[in-house]
Amino acid sequence: MAPTVISSIDTLESSQMNNPLDNISDLIAQTISKASSELREPIRHIYTNPELAFEESIAHDTICDFVEKQGYAVTRKAYGVETSFEVISGKGGRLISINAEYDALPGIGHACGHHLIATAGISAFLGLSAILKARGILGRVQLLGTPAEESGGGKLSLLKSGAYKGVDVALMSHPAPAGMLADMAGTKSVTALGGIKFLATKSWIIEYFGKSTHASVSPWDGVNAYDAAVAAHVNIGLIRQQIRPAERVHGCMLEGPKAANVIGQYTKLKYMARSDSKQAVEVLEKKVLACFEAAGLATGCEVKITSESGFSDVVNNKALCERYAEIGNAIESQKIEVFCDKDGTGSTDFGNVSHVVPGLHSMFAVDAPASCGCHQLAFTAATGTEDAFQKALFAGELLARLGLDLIEDNEFYHAVKTEWEDSTRPVAT
Template sequence: MKQIDPENEGCGGALEQSFQVIYDAIESKSLELRDINRKIFDNPELGYAEFKAHDNIVVFLQSMGFAVTPHAYGLATSFRAEFGSGGRVVAFNAEYDALPEIGHACGHNLIATASIAAFIGLAAMLRGTNLPGRVRLIGTPAEEGGGGKLLLIDAGAYKDVDACLMVHPTPPWPQVPAGTIQTTGSAYGTTNANVKFNVSFIGKPAHAAVAPYEGVNALDAVVLSYNAVSMLRQQTRPSDRIHSVILEGGQRPNVITASTKSQYYVRSASLKSARALKERVKNCLDGAALATGCKVEYELINEYADVRCNKTLSRLYTTAMANLSSPVDCDFDNPTVIAGSTDQGNVSYACPSIHAMFGIRCPPGVANHTPGFTACAGTDESHDRAVITGKAMAVAAWNVLVDDEDASNVRKDFERDILLERWDPENFDWL
């Protein structure tokens, strides 16, 4: 993949020496960061119930003298820490929710660690220079389907933010052809948007042996709709994904099922195209209701937007990672595309953002959301990789705070992305 040349792009040069303040501040809290990481990993908590993670991080930050608001923005397991005054605002998102049964199989313990490290490093830089600018660390609960960042957006958490950064672990970054620099992750890419909703079919119960003709079978409706959607998949685009499960399918075989409930995730390359695909899925569901005589009801869970990664932020992060001897992919013509979804996408619609990826060592075939990845996310080596990304995020964010040209370019990139559909679904070309 094409690389951004750190000699010609990004901050570099005269500012490089001063970054040692960031590195030293983070290293000075090495033991504490490892302890926080281990506490989150060893005590996996589901979305909106991350009380131990919340409390441990808040206590740690308060012990360093930071002003921290626990239970921030009306969410019991969110927090907000801030340092500095005046100037521009940069934010780091700390995720820490786990998955049912398999714990931190998405490595949110590492995400939290990286963002906490970045906050500590950038706060030290601001303290040492006394320049205007603010750094904010936001505890963001319930990324795994719960849409915590959507609630934070509604509460105004990002209203004044000039740049928001976070990183996410993945299995080892793909090998590259001989003669090409081996990279450790990606600074520029996107994810699929995801529209989630519940579907209820309402029929009429009857004795399945004595008087089946008096019933209206909601189970038939859900089965027919499932098969109809399966047919639809043949005519969807390569980036599209449709998943569903039957949550409630009846109680007894000898009773005509009066009601069923299923859940759908509809993914596509952009929020616009995901919403359009959802309408096609609904046509299948409406058709099944009509065919079986059932009523159908819909309940929107939430919508995760696609990530609109900011080019200038990606460039700054790429340069920072190269200076830390951890080069990452950053190809504006061929961005990394992740089929999964995240509520960081919604943040990228609200303010300039990146959602960088970093590889951690895992056995072949291990992927996110598997027990194997849980084990990978808990190693000391993975922790060290997260700390490196935290240093790079702090450096990138520093340039947004102090460099007017970088800050202006970040804003221009964001405004352009908001006006454009980043993905053209007619020809699959990145715009």
């Protein structure tokens, strides 16, 4: 798409006023296009300076500086979260929250492409804000910086401190390798998925305390914490046949012995389990905890298990997914599949948000080598291209147009809300 570049939003406003039958998508697209040349460098800066969970100070400052330069008042370090921020524009009406992630992964940088989630979020915010202002529409848009998705769950802290209070619908868009989306959708030309199922998670830190001795002179005097870690991993392997196909358990050793000739006295592990729902992951948790405890018992080690905050499954909303696909598919180059009732394998802290307000977690395709998946170095490279940047801007444009529909189309909004209320109502037991 090659929208006409215009000199300022003010120029746009007057041109819109002269033309009551204006084209909404043009105003949104032109606003995003105008801002994109200034946004390219800040996003590049975030991409080349990847930061881990709750340490995203460069990303935080870079985005806040950019949005302020666009003329918006930004609340830095919002809701008591050091690397979160909030910008709200518009007045009255419904409040649409656009979530922007920007954290990276240890050792492999932006291998999940969260700098592109930020790009899509900023693009959506600017596009939707411009149309609300230009047309005097009652409605508000919140750009919320949501750090620490990969680890720690920034959205959980934001939920706790009230960042989603008053929000009517939350939206975001995440990149994925084009081949991966094509495999999931079963169609090569797919450009985005309207919604995707995410699993609920639980995670734990497991520590084994043993006793060190010389591994050859007197190994019988030792209590082997390394053996306990190995036994825990083997036990987890043994339960796999008795867990359901969608369920996953995986982990790593965070600390362990450093010498082969010493019986290790301390190991520290982290494990995660995933299942379709919060209730199902709690059932799985009982089996997993028994594996850790049995390993301690068998080796004579003391065990300490610390539970971390888990993520909820994502409550998908068919009405939202379908409207998102409808908006995109009206454009010739787009092929968006509604995917909200198919199986998924990932997890996100947006799941917790979707249990509090209706939400859409869409995925957009980025060109990447065949068989490339998320969390691979090949995807880090794929998310750093100009083409990926342009696709993220466009993903934001679709979110802006969806946000506008949620604000303007009462019937649509109420269908979304009613479906969400039905999906989140506690099941009578």
